[in-house]
Amino acid sequence: MHTARRTEAAEFQGLLLREGIVDRAAHGHRLREINSSFADTGGYQQTAAEVQHGCRVAWRANPRCIGRLPWSTLRVLDRRHLSTPDAIFEACVEHLRLATNGGRLRPVMTVFGADDSRRAPRIWNPQLIRYAGWRLPDGTVLGDPAQVEFTQVLQELGWRPERRSAFTVLPVVIQVGHARSRLFELPADAVLEVPISHPDFDWFADLGLRWYAVPMVSNLAVEIGGVRYPAAPFNGWYMSTEIAARNLADVQRYNKLPVIARWMGLNTRSSTSLWRDRALVELNVAVLHSFKAAGVRMVDHHSAAEQFMTHLDREHTQGRETPGDWSWLVPPMSGASTPVFHRYYSTDAEAGTPRFEAQPDPWRAAQPVADDGAGGCPMHRVA
Ligand code: ARG
Secondary structure, three states, rough: OOOHHHHHHHHHHHHHHOOOOOOOOHHHHHHHHHHHHHHHHHOOOHHHHOOOOHHHHHHHHOOOOOOOOOOOOOOEEEOOOOOOHHHHHHHHHHHHHHHHHHOOOEEEEEOOOOEEEOEEEEEOOOOOOOOEEOOOOOOOEEOOHHHHHHHHHHHHHHOOOOOOOOOEEOEEEEEOOOOOEEEEOHHHHHHOEEEOOOOOOHHHHOOEEEEOOOEEOOEEEEEEOOOOEOOEEEOEEEEEEHHHHHHOOOOOOOOOHHHHHHHOOOOHHHHHHHHHHHHHHHHHHHHHHHHHHOOOEEEEEHHHHHHHHHHHHHHHHHOOOOEOOOOHHHHOHHHHOOOOHOOEEOOOOOOOOOOEEEEEEEEEEEEOOOOOOOOOOOEEEEE
């Protein structure tokens, strides 16, 4: 049991040495220190520098993320000492404000306590900001269909929203150890949102679409050198297709292509009119236009793909292989029009350290983790 974690600890110390975070003398000293800590306590405490580099490398190693170029600029907030739900929630809000930065989004990760004690924290939400979903008596869904189950869990925990809309921000659920989970409402002024309009179609704004600025994944654990941190929310900025080709477009999500196509006057009875594709392009134009108009950082899929190619080159120059999952890296529209489509990626290194790890939803009994929704950075396939 401990041997696997000891091996990972040693592997991680080797990485820190290779990457110039520590020199040879410090490395030897630290290895001895870690070994005796394992012998005495069965584990070890990481330094802030280890946690910081560990988080950056977990991002760099995430095979699903197309946005890894700036991995070494990730800001890491070390909040491992916080032990109450209130303090953890406050730190999440602080993270959100720092990341939002008035629209000039910055990649940030906050690390809360390790799972080596009974008091390990956990954030139940898949992302810090998400919209509720309610199944209505007629079988349709108000809000985000992907959040119907979690919304129901929240209501069982006592959440009573003031009003229900298609874009009602969910409260945050925080649990420490086996204590009761607690609910917190995000302060409205911490949640930046962008109303969606179109540069040429006046009717578009009347669809009432909007999306939040900061994608902050909060249900993945980060594993660093044999230590797991089950609450380690992180954010980057959106690639437009995540919102416009998935969240608002998928049939099983907001499903907005039919109404957009009808407003465009397209023939939705024949799939050969390519009404879906034409509506999809205009929805993407609208999302990019709206984020730009609101001064909120966002990247389009062509630029993101270019940047990823630069990242591959840079990593290659450093003598490192870049793990990748083709089906996540290729954007969900115009795939072959981007360079990421036209090659394959190394798929090993999945189990290396540091890494992000999916974990079972806390409100369900222990069960195997399905490898679908909980993935990494752009989350194209299941957002
Ligand atoms: N795909 C997810 C969503 O649409 C966000 C995942 C993280 N994305 C990112 N650009 N960092 O909400």
